[in-house]
Amino acid sequence: MNLKESEGNNMNVNEKIGKIIRNARLDKRMTMKDLAKLIGYSEVAIHNYETGTRGMSLETFFNICQILDLDVNEVQNQCRKIKEVN
16 A cells, blocks of 8 residues: 655654555544444554554554555555654
8 A cells, every 4th residue: 555655755664554544444434432442442542653642552553554555664664764764
């Protein structure tokens, strides 16, 4: 899943990860409530992760990637691109 280049220029890593997670969740037709239940967190926590206002532990990140069938390496590569731009 790719983000628009213009979006990447103004995003920090947490925001980029959040956008990737949000897009993957929506692709699976999941609500924030659905994802929150699966990982044992509140909808507010999911919202904060998706907007990049709150970082997450690696364990949470891996769990979310597994639930949403995200490739951890691909997410990492997307985040490297933002570091190169900034």
